[in-house]
Amino acid sequence: MLAYIGRRIVIALATMWGISLIVFVIIELPPGDAITTAMSLQAGGESGTSFIMTDEEMNNLRRLYALDRPLLVRYVNWLQRLAVGRWGVSYTYGGYASPTPVWEVVSDKFAMTVAVTGAATVLTWLLFVPIGVYSAVRQYSLGDYAASFIGFMGMAVPDFLIALVMLFLVFRFAGVAVAGLFSPEYIDAAWSLGKLWDLLKHLIIPGIVLGTAGTAGGIRILRANLLDEIRKPYVLTARTRGLPEMRLLLKYPLRVALNPAVSSVGYVLPALIGGSVIVSVVLDLNTLGPVLLEALRGQDTQLAAFIMMLIGGLTVIGTLISDILLAWLDPRIRKGFTG
Amino acid sequence: MQQTHTASSRAAPEAPPALLSVRDLATHFPVDEGNVVAVDGVSFDLYEGQTLGIVGESGCGKSVTALSIMMALSRPGRIVKGEILYRPRGQDPGPDEVIDLAALKPDGKEMRAIRGAEIGYIFQEPMTAFSPVHTVGNQLIEAIRLHRDVDGKEAKSLAIELLRQVEVPLAEQRLDAYSWELSGGLRQRVMIATVMASNPRVLIADEPTTALDVTTQAQILDLMRSLQQQSGMAIIMITHDLGVIAEMADYVAVMYLGKVVENAPVDDIFHAPKHPYTKALLRSIPKITEAEEELATIAGTVPHAYSRPEGCLFHPRCPEFMAGTCDARTPPPLPVSPGHHVSCFLYGDGG
Ligand SMILES: Nc1ncnc2c1ncn2[C@@H]1O[C@H](COP(=O)(O)OP(=O)(O)OP(=O)(O)O)[C@@H](O)[C@H]1O
Ligand SMILES: [Mg+2]
Numbered sequence: 001m002l003a004y005i006g007r008r009i010v011i012a013l014a015t016m017w018g019i020s021l022i023v024f025v026i027i028e029l030p031p032g033d034a035i036t037t038a039m040s041l042q043a044g045g046e047s048g049t050s051f052i053m054t055d056e057e058m059n060n061l062r063r064l065y066a067l068d069r070p071l072l073v074r075y076v077n078w079l080q081r082l083a084v085g086r087w088g089v090s091y092t093y094g095g096y097a098s099p100t101p102v103w104e105v106v107s108d109k110f111a112m113t114v115a116v117t118g119a120a121t122v123l124t125w126l127l128f129v130p131i132g133v134y135s136a137v138r139q140y141s142l143g144d145y146a147a148s149f150i151g152f153m154g155m156a157v158p159d160f161l162i163a164l165v166m167l168f169l170v171f172r173f174a175g176v177a178v179a180g181l182f183s184p185e186y187i188d189a190a191w192s193l194g195k196l197w198d199l200l201k202h203l204i205i206p207g208i209v210l211g212t213a214g215t216a217g218g219i220r221i222l223r224a225n226l227l228d229e230i231r232k233p234y235v236l237t238a239r240t241r242g243l244p245e246m247r248l249l250l251k252y253p254l255r256v257a258l259n260p261a262v263s264s265v266g267y268v269l270p271a272l273i274g275g276s277v278i279v280s281v282v283l284d285l286n287t288l289g290p291v292l293l294e295a296l297r298g299q300d301t302q303l304a305a306f307i308m309m310l311i312g313g314l315t316v317i318g319t320l321i322s323d324i325l326l327a328w329l330d331p332r333i334r335k336g337f338t339g
Numbered sequence: 340m341q342q343t344h345t346a347s348s349r350a351a352p353e354a355p356p357a358l359l360s361v362r363d364l365a366t367h368f369p370v371d372e373g374n375v376v377a378v379d380g381v382s383f384d385l386y387e388g389q390t391l392g393i394v395g396e397s398g399c400g401k402s403v404t405a406l407s408i409m410m411a412l413s414r415p416g417r418i419v420k421g422e423i424l425y426r427p428r429g430q431d432p433g434p435d436e437v438i439d440l441a442a443l444k445p446d447g448k449e450m451r452a453i454r455g456a457e458i459g460y461i462f463q464e465p466m467t468a469f470s471p472v473h474t475v476g477n478q479l480i481e482a483i484r485l486h487r488d489v490d491g492k493e494a495k496s497l498a499i500e501l502l503r504q505v506e507v508p509l510a511e512q513r514l515d516a517y518s519w520e521l522s523g524g525l526r527q528r529v530m531i532a533t534v535m536a537s538n539p540r541v542l543i544a545d546e547p548t549t550a551l552d553v554t555t556q557a558q559i560l561d562l563m564r565s566l567q568q569q570s571g572m573a574i575i576m577i578t579h580d581l582g583v584i585a586e587m588a589d590y591v592a593v594m595y596l597g598k599v600v601e602n603a604p605v606d607d608i609f610h611a612p613k614h615p616y617t618k619a620l621l622r623s624i625p626k627i628t629e630a631e632e633e634l635a636t637i638a639g640t641v642p643h644a645y646s647r648p649e650g651c652l653f654h655p656r657c658p659e660f661m662a663g664t665c666d667a668r669t670p671p672p673l674p675v676s677p678g679h680h681v682s683c684f685l686y687g688d689g690g
Contacts, residue, residue: 231413234471243455
């Protein structure tokens with residue numbers, strides 16, 4: 001088990017290194033650099049003109065920030081800064097006079113993202129496990145067909161459309177606008193029980209919207225896996241041993257059928273950060289997705305790089321957690337049994 | 340008990356009452372492609388301390404018959420006709436009360452008091468008969484705790500004792516093993532231990548040695564015989580290997596396409612077979628004396644379960660086929676000697 005975990009950690013570090021390469025290439029790819037972007041922004045968005053700074057001044061700045069060094073050197077420098085926690089600053093937040101450290105830009109949005117994602121994940125599991133089990137056990141029943149229908153709808157309809165429809169319905173029938181994560185009176189208020197309750201209420205719709213695809217997929221996968229497992233001889237053995245049907249189901253096939261779902265737990269966090277941009281925009285959620293979109297469009301390279309590294313890091317850590325969970329759940333993986 | 344019958348009227352006066360009497364059992368699988376008639380009017384009796392062999396080619400309904408008795412059919416299997424009369428524990432000397440298992444709810448309390456507890460089931464494939472993610476000890480202890488009123492510690496020492504009884508070496512360490520860490524023979528021994536945990540009165544063994552090599556096969560059969568001698572349980576031995584039948588069975592039922600075509604004491608089957616199908620099966624056994632000779636095979640193939648022939652089910656493959664008779668009517672079982680029945684128009688006045 002320890003050797004297995006050790007191997008996984010080595011793989012995780014290697015993956016992280018690969019991600020850093022890709023992120024570095026992405027931020028280096030567009031023509032120009034942070035200085036030219038800054039110039040064009042200061043010039044009121046006109047592109048390429050440099051009438052505020054002379055070329056020499058710009059080159060001095062480049063030397064100052066080591067932008068004139070070879071690519072490889074810049075890459076190593078960047079990695080070193082990341083490693084010691086100098087994650088960089090954002091010019092779009094706070095302007096050029098007093099750029100904001102990227103961590104400050106990201107931190108409260110990150111917390112919100114975790115809250116929204118957490119709500120979606122909890123809802124997803126609460127919904128798909130019982131529905132999936134029911135669908136498999138009562139295969140071809142009315143309830144199974146209903147679940148399959150809802151499942152297909154959940155997969156087929158884009159999240160942002162569900163978001164729009166939910167906003168409309170709630171506004172129409174409850175008479176409240178639920179966009180955002182807080183009611184106006186709480187936005188700048190200090191944390192209190194009231195604010196927490198307000199947040200929880202606002203999390204329901206994003207939770208449902210972001211959870212539908214996961215729930216729909218979960219139902220389908222769990223149903224198929226369970227139907228596969230229920231036919232396995234060991235289930236029949238346990239039945240002929242005299243085990244009651246419900247205990248049988250929970251102890252044997254469900255345990256095995258949930259493995260793929262468990263292994264996907266690790267991907268939930270990064271996927272929802274990256275995947276929820278449109279929904280966050282529609283629902284006016286103060287999460288990371290829109291920030292990344294803006295940073296990429298505005299060549300706010302340090303911010304974009306930081307967010308991408310964050311998502312990458314979460315993916316790697318999530319995968320690591322999944323792998324360890326799986327090994328803990330499945331002795332065949334733990335003991336390297338194949339066949 | 341939803342239904343009780345008097346068994347004494349069925350058994351011959353001098354014979355002891357049967358432990359298990361299957362009467363005209365029919366089991367169907369209505370699937371999308373058609374209705375699979377897996378078992379079609381099977382009857383046999385099983386007596387205490389004796390072994391009934393059920394033999395037949397692949398797909399003739401041996402396993403489905405066994406699973407019907409266990410009331411553990413997988414969907415969409417359904418018993419459509421017949422009775423499975425079982426005389427439960429504690430009823431031995433007293434009033435001859437029997438329960439019709441076929442009338443019980445499959446997952447009801449009454450059936451669960453019998454399934455696993457009084458009738459044990461051993462599988463063809465020990466490889467897949469254990470959960471891959473639970474230790475065999477976990478599954479053995481589960482079986483013990485289901486049927487005996489013991490706490491965890493007692494269950495564990497009982498488990499070790501059972502493993503010793505089925506001659507598993509290093510019993511204590513084996514409890515923590517997964518099935519895929521054991522050899523085929525060991526797996527089957529552990530499987531037998533889980534079934535013996537409840538000290539069953541009937542053991543159904545569905546091709547218990549098919550997946551094993553010859554030496555291991557002989558050892559497992561020896562083990563089953565010695566367990567039978569100790570406990571007096573009855574065994575239903577399902578196989579398509581007539582060698583296993585010769586070694587283990589007291590009585591034999593020969594099945595073809597869901598029907599018992601001949602049943603008889605084991606000596607009659609080998610020395611005075613009547614049904615052309617039984618004879619064909621016997622001809623297909625390799626004989627040491629005729630090692631060079633080509634092995635006889637049964638002509639034709641088993642027809643598919645949803646396109647069953649008219650009349651006698653064996654007539655399209657039968658060397659003694661009589662046109663106008665065999666393809667027109669279904670032959671009823673006919674007594675030819677004590678305890679020996681055959682369903683064939685060659686005998687009696689059918690032909
Ligand atoms: N779950 C099922 N659904 C549909 N048909 C089934 C099912 N289980 C068994 N059958 C059919 O019932 C018939 C009898 O099968 P059974 O497994 O009893 O054969 P068998 O005599 O045990 O053969 P083998 O020697 O291969 O084990 C076969 O035609 C099989 O296709
Ligand atoms: Mg079989």
